[in-house]
Amino acid sequence: MPTTLASIKKNLEDRIGAPIMLVAQTGRKRQTQRKGILTETYPSVFVVDLDQEENSFERVSYSYSDVLTRTVEIEFLEAI
DSSP states (O other), X not given: OXXXXXXXXXXXXXXXXXXXXEEEEEETTEEEEEEEEEEEEOSSEEEEEXXXXXXXXXXXXXXXXXXXXXXXXXXXXXXX
16 A cells, blocks of 8 residues: 555545455554445545345445554455
8 A cells, every 4th residue: 555644545535445454453463354345435434334134234445544554454346
């Protein structure tokens, strides 16, 4: 991923509607892995609609600084 907040935001804005895999650090040696569709970007956060078959809630949002600090890792998936 890019190394500035502006470049991360621009990269995500260019990929709205793309399938995405998120790996979020949730604590000491724990990770949460989620799949969904990148739906919206805002000045400070981006929103992902999650796959309802795998998750108990439908949306999640993260800040661009989470990506910058590698608290959240993003992988874009191939559209099927």
